[in-house]
Amino acid sequence: MSQANTPTLWPWLRQPLAQALQQLHSHAVLLHGPEGVGQFEFALALARAWLCEQDAAPGQALRPACGHCVSCRLMDAGSHPDFQLVLPEALQASLGLGGSEGADDGEAADKGAGKSRKPSQEIKVDAIRAVVQFSQSTASRGRAKVVLVHPAERMNLVAANTLLKTLEEPPGQVRFVLSGSALEQLLPTVRSRCQAWRLPLPETDVAAAWLGEQLNASPEDARVLLDAAGGQPLSALERHAQGLDARSWAGLPGDLLQGQAGALAQWPLAWTVEALQKLCHDLARKAVGAPPRYFPAACLPPAPEMGRLQQWSQELGKLARHADHPWNLPLKIETLVLQARAVMRVRPARQGLPGG
Template identity: 45%
Template sequence: MNELIVGEDGTLPLPWLAEPLAQALNTHRGHALLVHAAPGVGALAFAMVLAQAWLCEGRGSGAQALPRPCGRCGSCRLVQSHLHPDLTVLLPESLRREHGWPLPDDKTDGDDSKRKPSRQIRIDEVRLLIERSTRTSARGQGKVGLLHPAEVLNLQSANALLKTLEEPAAGTRLLLTTADPSTLLPTVRSRCQLLRLPAPAPALAVQWLLAQGVADADAAQVLLAASGGRPLDALALQQAGIDARAWAALPAAVAAGHAGALAGWPIPRAVDALQKLCHDAMARAAGGPAVYFPTAGVPARAALPALQAWAAELRRVARHDEHPWSEALLIEALVGSASQALAAPVTAAAGPGAPRSSTRPAAHGAGQGLDTLSP
């Protein structure tokens, strides 16, 4: 699975990586780089391609250097086969399985394969990276350690990494990614140069989504808005069977109390969609446009106090989205709460400029169904 790196044809896995990749290759000379990017923009692909470029034997040097890995040299072929001896990729176990980048101690059969994969980068994995960094480079281009995302380093593994971040072995570069630098230990952040990876321009993102099989430009724009401008998340919606039409129809279905509109959705995705609908309903109630859904489809006159109570309830559920819920019951409760909040009436204003308010607070009504399902 080479969707994260440059193949033999020299094509980048994501077209919007070209400019930040050239910037990083031209300007970042430090031994530790922290890539800050929103989820769904391609931080892992960027980090993988940058690591491949650092190890590439065909890029050349100086003014003649290629702005990306060549994809054809021996080093690039080793990266493509996931066997480069000078590249250590640390991902949470769940991502290692998804992308095919196992570590030597990973088990693939027996009872251990049935356990839930870890979502952390653990201390023994960091120790493996440290040990590999002390070895002599096998191909003479240095060594690279990649950690994605850095926020899943637990406290012990983050502390174990600090000395290597500050004083790595000769020829070693470390590459970390994060969606939120503030979640990292200050001692980790302070040892890294920061590079921000922006979301692509909408036109480029739409063009890429069309190439991935999205029906047309209008559908691509709906999915891109649904994902906050993050094209990988937009494609994930499409691949999950949530096309532009289904997304646009969701506000009316939820407002009508139709839980079937979210049937089969994973709880984190359902909660995320409802939070976006709640945001847009509050924007509409305040007189602004929707952001995540087509504006015309979002109820515009729900009472702000009811929407605020619903938002608080959704935040509470989001904190426990890994709890072993009864999914069907939780979806039903979530949609019931949403329907009540979106239908909460607004009293007539007392006078010009007076704020609108609900005839009932709806805070209890919106939360009662969910309270019975609390973890």
């Protein structure tokens, strides 16, 4: 069983949490929305509130966890007996959680083999079998039992089907939070047995102000970085930590037009492809007279023909599906830069002849 310590509840999550606690009454909640807004932290806050032992006033809806009761302190310590967190191995490592999914079932008995293999990106059936067993036991503290599965779409087919029966016939006091951002990959039968709750993007002014404080950046630069991340402040913070700044992002279209890689030379291929897809998207919006979403309008060159942009978008989409392939990265970046330059170079409109 994996657990996590007290999450940080970002300012844009507080009101949605209060609303969720008033409206979510099902034994199983399907929390969905864009990445980079604090979905995992929000799911943990839900679990903490459900387990909190400070009773609300009669007739009052559930409130966020008090942070002081025995249950909250157990959650802080990562040792609450009535809470189970299920993550892929790879995500456990990134969150600094010990142990590995299914490690106690003999799957990683060969320690030498365990060290040589890459952490799994999937949630496997052994972890869900442990959830089923956990859900069937009595709550240790008598309040409730909570299972958090994140990202839910990472359950493989066998794992999802194993969880399905428990979702159909939940035992006793157990509640489930299935959290994810690509729920179209989740079994429809699993989705249909949960109460859906969408976590929206934060208001731009709130997210940009928070991001500016975190980065000690000007409001203008914070807005550029927030837009670059599609309005997702935690993604913007992560990208900045990896070397992205407002100036290099705004300068990227001009660099590509000159055949220069610019900031792309420092990024993983998946980030490079994503940046080019965002540029293609904004150029397409400009071509039809709509404002850009990801780049400052002033930094975009004239829009190419829509047909060229559609072809470029299709080619980038194909590459995105294989971004983890062991490409020769410098050569691949050079190819992408040349491709972008060829698409973006637009001949000036022909002027009418004098007197014509």
